[in-house]
Amino acid sequence: MLDLRFVTEHLEEVRAGFARRGFVDEALLDKLSALAQRRREAIVTAETRRAEQKKAGQEMAKADKSSPEFTERREALRVVAAEVKALEAARSAVEAELSELMLHLPNLPADDAPDGLDERSNVVQRVWGERPSFDFKPKDHVELGVDLDILDFERATKISGARFVVLKGLGSRLERGLMQFMLDTHVDEHGYTEIWPPAIVKDDAMRGTSQLPKFAKDAFRIAKDAEWEKENEAAGHDLYLIPTAEVPVTNLHADEILEREQLPIAYAAYTACFRSEAGSYGKDTRGMIRQHQFDKVEMVRFCAPEDAEAQHELLTSHAEAILQKLGLAYRVVKLCAGDMGFAAKRCYDLEVWLPGQNAYREISSCSWFGDFQARRMNARYRPSPKEKPRLLHTINGSGLAIGRTLVAILEQYQEADGSVGVPEALRPYMGGRDRITRD
């Protein structure tokens, strides 16, 4: 969420920033500006009246309770109380409308985010590794995995529907090994603290990292029956399956004030991720590129604003380290303003080479959010003991998407006979095997 004061005082700057993202809604910002004005007026009237009421109340405390004046005064104050109540209600109505609106505004792109509205304007930063060349026609991971009997899409469909996969034998072992390898690397070499978070979160958490309210369609909401819905409503929250570990891990410090010395904080977490992939019909329907459930190791960093950009580069390098250790050819792309996620100021996508698609495909997205998420979560730190708390900056990135890593390994390490080499770094996690073959 953006700072309301900043938005109202820099309306044109905000408008221009939004335009760079392709978010153009003249009426919205004008409405917001008017609402902000109304909000201030509502606060002033309500609080002035309330102050009068309180002052009168203090006199009542000292007054002779049995006097006729007291009774008379009490009757008069009854009217004031009703007025205050009405004014407060009006005030919270305006504030509710305003904050709902604020929740729908995207973050402002960083100055250096390239112009452009879609992926064609993304800028390649660097290319790493040599794309494997084959003296045979490379297969895609579906063919390889099915032939090796380590991926089973048909049975997954039978038991769960489209966009699921069953991993079997060394396929499962590979998925598990990758999870271990990634976490071990981030924890032991990159200094991250390991987190194993819940996979179900409240809507508050989803709002904190900004999956809600705008992207409710992409998430799986937990629903049971009418009674469950009623209980949820009474409890004041909904529950969602996490679409990424970013949600529970970032929200770890919601409503907290951290000390400067604690920063930066770096967490790494493995979780399953659940996405409804609404609106992606017909996209990546083949294989395990886009699934309703997938595994991912996520890195999350919290830091002071002045360290944020360096921290973003650092986190990106940690994601790259995984690809490098696995010997997977990839490139780093800086996303243009229009292609970035809703909450990001700047974003690097790591794209791994997939011979089966003859294309680079996203395997990690490393974003710097500024204080956008922190403001929604109310996550702050104290620069020094005497200073007022300030909002943290948050940064996160996949390190990496495990399923897509598995896909990349199958495709980049495939041999003419349909077997697949195991990257050296992974062998300890594969029981010492250096090759996956059909047994």
Add this chain to the structure above:
RNA sequence: GGAGAGGUGGCCGAGUGGUCGAAGGCAACCGCUUGCUAAGCGGUCGUACGGUCAAAAGCUGUACCGGGGGUUCGAAUCCCCCCUUCUCCGCCA
């Protein structure tokens, strides 16, 4: 799922209808003092949103005692619902 007890400021902990943003203590910060390892004294010591101001400071208003609603002229204090923590029983991985 059943029974009981709690949730107050960074921490501990008073406070059962009015003068409480909240005693006291600890921690922290600033200063002074002493000087034999750490002590003494004084001060400061919440957050948010408004108003005033060119702005900051300052001053000032309002809100916040787990969350929400209610009663009342007035609620940290009374009532209701919810969340959560602890203990015991049951169940379960």
